[in-house]
Amino acid sequence: MALAVSSSIAISTSTFQSSQSKLSQFGSIRVLKKPFGVGVKSSQPRSFVKPINARDSVVPTTPSEAIETKEEDYELLAYQLENASPLEIMDRALEKFGNDIAIAFSGAEDVALIEYAYLTGxxxxVFSLDTGRLNPETYRLFDAVEKKYGIRIEYMFPDAVEVQALVRSKGLFSFYEDGHQECCRVRKVRPLRRALKGLRAWITGQRKDQSPGTRSEIPVVQVDTVFEGIDGGTGSLIKWNPVANMKGNDVWNFLRTMNVPVNSLHSQGYISIGCEPCTRAVLPGQHEREGRWWWEDAKAKECGLHKGNIKQEDDAHLNGNGAVHANGTPDVGADLFNTQNVVSLSRTGIENLTRLETRKKPWLVVLYAPWCPYCQDMEESYVGLAEKLAGSGVNVGKFRADGEQKEFAKHELKLGSFPTILFFPEHSSRPIKYPSEKRDVDSLMAFVNALR
Incomplete structure (x- = not known):
């Protein structure tokens, strides 16, 4: 590993030979067990940088002149590293930013990042956001990781006054009613903002396959457009995503091969792990992000730490008035569940259906958005169900509930997230919401048969 120094630093071959291979720990900086082979003597005092969460301890680093500060085209760098291994990307990031970069560790498979960093030598x-609402298993993982790698994770905590004000005014579980963004802003985003203000770059465990709605195009390195670094201003912080191109199975094969400690919740069906109230296990075949904020739309499943992933697309898409092509142009003709066996209900039609206290036939209706990947995934099974129910006395319908219709659907039709499936019995004015996330034909059929 090359050691970058300024011209005013003299190189001595004997300095490190007098200090034996001994593990030293400063904050969360790991010093190699073996000497570099050459030492550093400086005519100026050694510089010190505080860890991002400590006020009274210091982390030794090389003089600031040794940190590379020249401007770089990070789009070009991302292109050059597109086919690089996670280890190579991690090594490049650590080499480039030294003590001004840190790994964001969430207590899930992000431990792979720590293993890759360790392997670079x-x-x-490493820093982590302790929201105060993590699972006990996550805290145990933190402890195991610190002991295995000989580090101290730099914990960031939310402001106690802000948490107190939120809980006193809205209760402990307000996010189930009005969305998770406000709680995440207090418990995660603002602490992260404080952490990143002491850095020039950070390393995340984002992968393209984690969330089809928000992470499918993340590069391995990018300028962070949401947060600011130590220098302040747009472009002052760089985000590295070394495992962006890895599949979830590949990450887990790596973790097992290297015998890396992992969160015990993974063995209980948890894949993506966050705060305890907002995380649950997923069923076989479900996407991993379905276990996070399951009551919300797939497009909203970011806590704010990676808000830049949510594209500001064409107004037609944001308003739910049409899907969007890959080139960004609206495709107002795109739709789902297009079959003669599924009736497309207008706003007036669905309102009339909800007002009826007695119906001639029961109805099964899906509230959907064409851009929702989970709606897209269930299209085949819902169409197949409609074919099975044709002539059975049960009407099958669909109501597009995004855009201008979303608020109505949330308040009048029990819309939580897309898709929401409702059954309107013959002799009841209230629809019954399908409670499961199993959307195969047999499961949906069992639901209908149990109620008609």
């Missing part, structure tokens, strides 16, 4: 820093 370079010093590295």
């Amino acid at each position: 370079r010093p590295f820093r």
Whole structure:
């Protein structure tokens, strides 16, 4: 590993030979057990940088002149590293930013990042956001990781006054009613903002396959457009995503091969792990992000830490008035569940259906959005169900509930997230919401048969 120094630093071959291979720990910087082979003597004092969450401890680093500060085209760098291994990307990030970069560790498979950093042989820093609502298993993982790698994770905590004000005014579980963004802003985004203000770059465990709605196009390195680094201003912070191109199975094969400690919740069906109230296990075949904020739309499943992933697309898409082509142009003709066996209900039609206290036939209706990947995934099974129910006395319908219709659907039709499936019995004015996320034909059929 090359050691970058300024011209005013003299190189001595004997400095490190007098200090034996001994593990030293400063904050969360790991110093190699073996000497570099050459030492550093400086005519100026050694510089010190505080860890991002400590006020009274210091982290030794090389003089600031040694940190590369020249401007770089990060789009070009991302292109050059597109086919690089996670280890190579991690090594490049640590080499480039030294003590001014840190790994964001969430207590899930992000431990792979720490293992890759360890394998580079370079010093590295790790920080984590303790929201105060994590699972006990996550805290145990933190402890195991610190002991295995000989580091100290730099914890960031939310402001106690802000948490107190939120809980006193809206209760402990307000996010189930009005969305998770406000709680995440207090408990995660603002602490992260404080952490990143002490850095020039950070390393995340984002992968393209984690969320089809928000992460499908993330590069391995990018300028962070949401947060600011130590220098302040747009472009002052760089985000590295070394495992962006890895599949979930590949990450887990790596973790098992390297015998890396992992969160015990994974063995209980949890894949993507966040705060305890907002995380649940997923069923076989479900996407991993369905276990996070399951009551909300797939497009909203970011807590704010990676808000830049949510594209500001064409107004037609944001308003739910049409899907969008890959080139960004609206495709107002795109739709789902297009079959003669599924009746397309207008706003007036669905309102009339809800007002009827007695119906001639029961109805099964899906509230959907064409851009929702989970709606797209269930299209075949819903169409197949409609074919099975044709002539059975049960009407099958659909109501597009995004855009201008979303508020109505949330308040009048029990819309939580897309898709929401409702059954309107013959002799009841209230629809019954399908409670499961199993959307195969047999499961949906069992639901209908139990109620008609």
